[in-house]
Amino acid sequence: MMREASNQEHLPSRYWSEELAGFDYMLDASPIIIQKLREHCYHITGLRSYEYRRHHSHQAGAFLNKLNALRRLDHKNLFVPESSLLGGFGHDINGVKVNIDTLKFYESLIAMDQGGLLDYLRDPPGSGRSVAVEIGAGWGGFAYQLKKIMPNLTYVVIDLPQTFLFSGTYLKTAFPDARFFIYGDGPLSILKTDLLKYDFVLLPHYQFRNVELAKIDLGINMVSFQEMTTDQVLAYLQRLSELGCPVFYSHNRDRSKHNKELSAVGVLMKRFYKLLEITVLPIPYTSLNFPPPNQRLLLSRTINIPALVRRIPMFFCRRPPERPAKRGSLYEYRHLIGSNPKIVHLP
Ligand SMILES: C[S@@+](CC[C@H](N)C(=O)[O-])C[C@H]1O[C@@H](n2cnc3c(N)ncnc32)[C@H](O)[C@@H]1O
Numbered sequence: 646m647m648r649e650a651s652n653q654e655h656l657p658s659r660y661w662s663e664e665l666a667g668f669d670y671m672l673d674a675s676p677i678i679i680q681k682l683r684e685h686c687y688h689i690t691g692l693r694s695y696e697y698r699r700h701h702s703h704q705a706g707a708f709l710n711k712l713n714a715l716r717r718l719d720h721k722n723l724f725v726p727e728s729s730l731l732g733g734f735g736h737d738i739n740g741v742k743v744n745i746d747t748l749k750f751y752e753s754l755i756a757m758d759q760g761g762l763l764d765y766l767r768d769p770p771g772s773g774r775s776v777a778v779e780i781g782a783g784w785g786g787f788a789y790q791l792k793k794i795m796p797n798l799t800y801v802v803i804d805l806p807q808t809f810l811f812s813g814t815y816l817k818t819a820f821p822d823a824r825f826f827i828y829g830d831g832p833l834s835i836l837k838t839d840l841l842k843y844d845f846v847l848l849p850h851y852q853f854r855n856v857e858l859a860k861i862d863l864g865i866n867m868v869s870f871q872e873m874t875t876d877q878v879l880a881y882l883q884r885l886s887e888l889g890c891p892v893f894y895s896h897n898r899d900r901s902k903h904n905k906e907l908s909a910v911g912v913l914m915k916r917f918y919k920l921l922e923i924t925v926l927p928i929p930y931t932s933l934n935f936p937p938p939n940q941r942l943l944l945s946r947t948i949n950i951p952a953l954v955r956r957i958p959m960f961f962c963r964r965p966p967e968r969p970a971k972r973g974s975l976y977e978y979r980h981l982i983g984s985n986p987k988i989v990h991l992p
Contacts, residue, residue: 646806655851681732686784694734705736707933725790749930756980775862781869785812864893871897874906891989899975918983929978
C-alpha cells in the first residue's frame with residue numbers, strides 16, 4: 646500500500662507527510678509495543694498516557710464535569726468509555742476510563758443523534774444493515790464507539806495506509822469475531838456485491854476513487870478534513886456524492902491554523918449538501934473548562950444549556966473558560982450535518 650501511495654498524485658498534505666514520518670517506527674513494532682498500542686496513538690490524536698496517570702488525577706474533576714454536561718444532553722445512553730485493551734488509558738471516572746478522545750467521540754454521537762443520524766442508521770432505507778464510511782479514522786476510536794452502540798453496521802475506513810497499523814490492529818483486537826476486509830484480502834470489486842457481509846472494511850485513501858460500494862448511508866469525517874488540501878476534500882465529497890452518499894457528518898474546524906492548503910470545510914461541503922449546524926456544548930472538544938455545577942446558574946434540563954451558558958458572565962466561573970474561537974471564525978470546531986435533500990429527509 647505504501648508503495649502504491651507514493652505516487653505523486655496520492656501524496657498526503659504537507660502536514661500529514663510530516664506526521665507519517667513521525668511514526669514510521671511502528672512498521673517494525675514488536676509485540677510489547679503492540680500491547681501498549683494506545684500509548685503510541687498520540688501521533689494521531691495527541692493524547693499521552695502520562696497525563697492520565699494517578700499523579701494527574703486532580704484533573705479528573707474537569708473530565709467528570711464535562712462528561713456530566715454531555716450526559717445531560719444524551720437521552721439514549723450513548724456513552725462508550727475507553728476500553729482497557731492495548732494499553733487504553735484515561736482518568737478513572739466511576740470505574741471507567743475517560744480521556745479527551747472518549748469525550749470527543751461521545752460529543753459526536755450526541756451531535757449525530759440530535760441531527761437524526763443515529764435513528765437513520767438504525768433504520769436505513771431499504772432493508773438490512775447500514776453502511777458508514779469514515780474518511781480519516783485515525784486509530785479507530787470512533788469506529789469502536791459507533792460499532793459498540795450499533796453492532797449491525799458495516800464500517801468502512803478510508804485512510805492513509807500507515808494509520809491501519811493503529812486502526813486495523815485496534816479494531817481487530819476489540820472485535821475479534823468481526824468480519825474484516827482489509828485492502829488486499831481480495832479484489833475490490835467484491836465490495837460492490839458483498840459489502841454488507843463485512844463488519845469492517847479498511848481501504849487506503851487512493852483507492853476511494855476506484856471502489857464501488859454496494860451502498861453508503863452515512864459519510865463521516867472528524868478533525869481530519871481540516872488538515873487536508875482543498876483538492877483532497879473536494880475529491881472526497883465529489884466521490885461520496887457519486888456513490889450516492891445521502892448524509893455527511895463533519896466535526897472540523899473550517900481549517901486548522903497551520904494548514905495553508907485548504908479554503909474552508911464548511912464552504913466545500915455546501916457545494917454538495919444542505920448544511921445543518923448542531924451545537925452541543927459552548928466549548929470545543931479540546932477544552933475542559935466547562936463550569937462545574939456549583940458555579941453554574943440553576944439550570945433545568947429543559948433550558949437550552951449551551952445557549953444559556955454562553956451568556957453567563959465570566960465572573961460566575963472561578964477559571965475563565967477557554968475563549969472559544971469566535972462564532973463564524975475559520976478556527977471554530979463545528980458539528981455539521983450535510984444532507985442531500987434529493988435523497989433523504991432527516992427528521
Ligand atoms: C487528527 S487525525 C483524526 C483521527 C480521527 N478522525 C479522530 O478524530 O480521532 C486525522 C486523520 O486524517 C487522516 N488523513 C490525513 N490526510 C488524509 C487523506 N488525504 N485521506 C484520508 N485520510 C487522511 C489521517 O491519517 C488521520 O487518520
